[in-house]
Amino acid sequence: MATRKRSPRAPTGATATATAPPADTDAAPAGGPAASPPARQPITVNDLWQMERVGPPSLSPDGAQAVVAVQRFSMDENLGRTRLWLLSTLGGAPRALTSGDKDTEPAWSPRGDRIAFLSRREQEGSKDEEAQLYLIAPDGGEARRVTSRAGGIEAFKWFPDGRRIAFIAWVWPDERGSEAQARRHQAWKDRKTSGYVTSEPLYRFWDHHLPQDRVPHLHLLNLDDGSVTDLFEGTPCELSRTEPTASGFDISPDGRRIVFAFNPAPEKRIDGRQALYEIELDGARLAGAPRAIVQDEAWDCHSPRYSPAAADGSERVAFIASHQGIKHTMPQQLAVWERESGRWQVESAAWDHDVEAPLHWEDDGQALLFGAEERGARHLWRFDLPDQRAERVHAGGWVGGFDKVAGTVALALDTLDHPPQILALLPGEPPRRIEAFNDALLARLALGRNEVLQVTGARGDAVQVRLVFPPDFDPARRWPVVHTIHGGPHAAFGDNWHWRWNHHLLAAAGQVVACVNYHGSSGFGHAFADSITHRWGELELQDIEAASDWLLAQPWADPQRLYATGGSYGGYMVAWMNGHVPAGRYAAYVCHAGCFDWTAMFADDAYDWYAKELGAWYWDDPARIAAQSPHSRAGHMSTPTLVIHGALDYRVPDAQGLAYYNTLKARRVDARLLWFPDENHWVLKPANSRLWYEEFQAWLSSHVLAPAQTPAVMVGTKRLAATKTTAARSRRKPV
Numbered sequence: 001m002a003t004r005k006r007s008p009r010a011p012t013g014a015t016a017t018a019t020a021p022p023a024d025t026d027a028a029p030a031g032g033p034a035a036s037p038p039a040r041q042p043i044t045v046n047d048l049w050q051m052e053r054v055g056p057p058s059l060s061p062d063g064a065q066a067v068v069a070v071q072r073f074s075m076d077e078n079l080g081r082t083r084l085w086l087l088s089t090l091g092g093a094p095r096a097l098t099s100g101d102k103d104t105e106p107a108w109s110p111r112g113d114r115i116a117f118l119s120r121r122e123q124e125g126s127k128d129e130e131a132q133l134y135l136i137a138p139d140g141g142e143a144r145r146v147t148s149r150a151g152g153i154e155a156f157k158w159f160p161d162g163r164r165i166a167f168i169a170w171v172w173p174d175e176r177g178s179e180a181q182a183r184r185h186q187a188w189k190d191r192k193t194s195g196y197v198t199s200e201p202l203y204r205f206w207d208h209h210l211p212q213d214r215v216p217h218l219h220l221l222n223l224d225d226g227s228v229t230d231l232f233e234g235t236p237c238e239l240s241r242t243e244p245t246a247s248g249f250d251i252s253p254d255g256r257r258i259v260f261a262f263n264p265a266p267e268k269r270i271d272g273r274q275a276l277y278e279i280e281l282d283g284a285r286l287a288g289a290p291r292a293i294v295q296d297e298a299w300d301c302h303s304p305r306y307s308p309a310a311a312d313g314s315e316r317v318a319f320i321a322s323h324q325g326i327k328h329t330m331p332q333q334l335a336v337w338e339r340e341s342g343r344w345q346v347e348s349a350a351w352d353h354d355v356e357a358p359l360h361w362e363d364d365g366q367a368l369l370f371g372a373e374e375r376g377a378r379h380l381w382r383f384d385l386p387d388q389r390a391e392r393v394h395a396g397g398w399v400g401g402f403d404k405v406a407g408t409v410a411l412a413l414d415t416l417d418h419p420p421q422i423l424a425l426l427p428g429e430p431p432r433r434i435e436a437f438n439d440a441l442l443a444r445l446a447l448g449r450n451e452v453l454q455v456t457g458a459r460g461d462a463v464q465v466r467l468v469f470p471p472d473f474d475p476a477r478r479w480p481v482v483h484t485i486h487g488g489p490h491a492a493f494g495d496n497w498h499w500r501w502n503h504h505l506l507a508a509a510g511q512v513v514a515c516v517n518y519h520g521s522s523g524f525g526h527a528f529a530d531s532i533t534h535r536w537g538e539l540e541l542q543d544i545e546a547a548s549d550w551l552l553a554q555p556w557a558d559p560q561r562l563y564a565t566g567g568s569y570g571g572y573m574v575a576w577m578n579g580h581v582p583a584g585r586y587a588a589y590v591c592h593a594g595c596f597d598w599t600a601m602f603a604d605d606a607y608d609w610y611a612k613e614l615g616a617w618y619w620d621d622p623a624r625i626a627a628q629s630p631h632s633r634a635g636h637m638s639t640p641t642l643v644i645h646g647a648l649d650y651r652v653p654d655a656q657g658l659a660y661y662n663t664l665k666a667r668r669v670d671a672r673l674l675w676f677p678d679e680n681h682w683v684l685k686p687a688n689s690r691l692w693y694e695e696f697q698a699w700l701s702s703h704v705l706a707p708a709q710t711p712a713v714m715v716g717t718k719r720l721a722a723t724k725t726t727a728a729r730s731r732r733k734p735v
């Protein structure tokens with residue numbers, strides 16, 4: 001989808017300065033030779049927070065080793081620590097490379113002699129206030145700080161020569177030179193006022209205000225002499241203000257050009273369309289003005305990648321393009337620009353998938369690797385350019401970051417049953433794990449099975465439902481059933497591990513968890529995703545209700561204990577359900593960061609999107625907006641609801657949750673509020689997460705429908721009389 005997923009700063013929760021314990025202390029307790037292994041136990045929230053969180057791999061130039069950042073949390077200290085590990089793709093043992101607390105985003109230099117990473121450290125008498133760039137030799141030793149930039153470094157990329165690095169940092173565009181920037185930064189820090197002043201339409205994002213009056217510029221750091229050049233100084237160019245990541249630019253194989261995504265409109269908006277611009281370098285200086293190589297107002301273009309050096313000197317740039325001029329839901333397609341002709345074309349037009357960054361060229365320049373969702377999985381794909389055909393390089397689970405060097409692929413993969421793990425794919429060999437970070441912990445956990453089925457949902461379409469069962473599930477008993485409704489709406493709950501909505505943890509409480517990939521979900525083709533446009537709530541509810549009908553027809557489902565929960569758009573859906581589904585069907589709801597009132601949602605950071613999604617601006621067609629807004633049905637709401645919200649949530653401001661909670665209270669509906677002053681759209685701190693899971697479960701467990709409350713059955717959005725209940729349920733069979 002063109003609505004790219006948000007990019008909050010690293011969701012690491014709190015951090016610490018103390019020395020991290022060794023990351024390999026998860027060893028199983030020693031037992032005597034005759035001791036039988038302890039029985040596996042259901043997963044707890046403490047288990048979840050003890051797991052190591054492995055980041056995306058970066059490979060050495062020979063492909064023999066990968067470097068990853070690994071985060072480990074302490075529930076007692078309520079903080080997380082991240083350090084770097086080296087993993088062998090050839091079978092050697094993993095090795096801790098750093099002992100810092102905040103070492104992230106490692107990248108192996110193209111010469112193999114150094115690894116660059118971002119960190120905040122106390123070193124040589126100075127303490128980093130913001131992330132700075134560090135270098136370390138792969139065989140260890142002390143890391144060396146190579147930048148000391150007021151305001152810090154956002155992201156970086158090695159030049160192919162391994163002697164220079166391009167990095168992104170925020171600057172005041174009206175200042176010249178690093179000294180002037182540093183002076184301005186000091187003045188900013190010393191100011192006595194706290195007001196944020198802006199005339200920009202886009203001024204805050206996710207959970208932070210954009211640095212006032214600053215823009216993200218690309219800089220060149222020469223590691224030989226330490227000199228830094230602002231490559232955009234004196235130009236109108238800048239990188240994405242909301243996602244200033246290394247995906248936004250690329251360096252040509254000869255190191256003489258840089259291509260980057262840039263929105264040339266004077267006013268930057270969250271849905272602004274980016275063009276591709278290129279600069280030429282003469283040493284550390286710009287040779288000429290930046291020039292647009294791909295610019296079409298109808299298209300949003302981003303994530304450019306230069307093709308590898310070719311014997312004939314030809315050069316191309318692959319990128320992701322979305323035809324926003326047609327519709328905001330248009331897919332993200334693979335496109336290629338050719339230097340010789342100066343023309344570009346979409347390559348994946350006939351392939352109904354959303355291509356996701358980063359793109360990675362194969363060495364022969366004939367194909368690209370990338371991740372893309374398909375029916376609740378995120379595979380790694382190779383897209384062959386001459387044939388315009390995609391094949392799976394790794395199928396199943398959820399592929400996160402990956403790298404490919406010298407024929408070896410290293411990828412981060414998670415599944416519903418396993419947190420992210422690192423796999424190596426060597427030519428002609430099956431995929432192989434190259435770490436064992438969570439194995440000892442997982443070995444003592446009992447995880448229930450999961451299965452995928454289809455129900456006939458809205459418009460008679462097949463809708464995917466994934467069920468996760470408690471570890472001790474016995475179909476002869478009756479079990480509570482809880483919907484976890486995903487957000488987006490253009491996202492999916494698939495075969496992936498979730499830290500915040502962990503389906504095994506929820507199932508371990510003794511309930512069957514149901515995840516419906518309702519109309520609008522990603523991974524099921526463009527028409528399915530677009531089907532809900534301008535009528536949010538309608539088809540999604542029919543799908544969830546169809547799944548509920550199927551679930552209630554199962555002998556193991558307890559009709560007195562059917563629940564619906566969801567976050568963000570999933571929270572919108574449960575608020576919508578409260579107004580549209582008759583009381584007595586669901587015993588309780590949990591609404592996390594849910595949208596309650598689309599007009600008041602104009603206070604959020606993505607307000608420019610909603611006219612496209614809902615079909616009008618609220619001032620042009622208030623009735624249309626109100627018809628898709630849960631608050632319009634407040635008079636029908638009577639199902640008990642736990643409302644959860646974070647005050648740092650700028651995507652769905654907490655006033656949404658508070659208005660919903662206050663409405664329920666004013667209506668004397670059973671309701672409870674869990675409000676976090678220090679969490680954003682997501683609950684990311686260990687102790688808060690534990691409270692979240694505890695309150696979530698306690699709320700569900702304390703709400704059971706009385707047997708006299710005959711569950712009503714919804715067909716479409718019409719209510720059926722109770723006498724038709726049995727017949728209506730029996731019509732819904734899994735497909």
Ligand SMILES: CSCC[C@H](NC=O)C(=O)N[C@@H](CC(C)C)C(=O)N[C@@H](Cc1ccccc1)C(=O)O
Nearest residue numbers: 003005006487488489490491568569570606609651
């Ligand atoms: C119409 S702008 C929506 C932007 C974004 N969509 C990406 O999926 C989003 O933030 N959606 C919200 C709901 C929206 C405010 C109505 C949402 O549901 N967020 C979910 C899904 C999500 C997951 C990962 C990254 C971004 C969004 C959530 O935060 O869990």
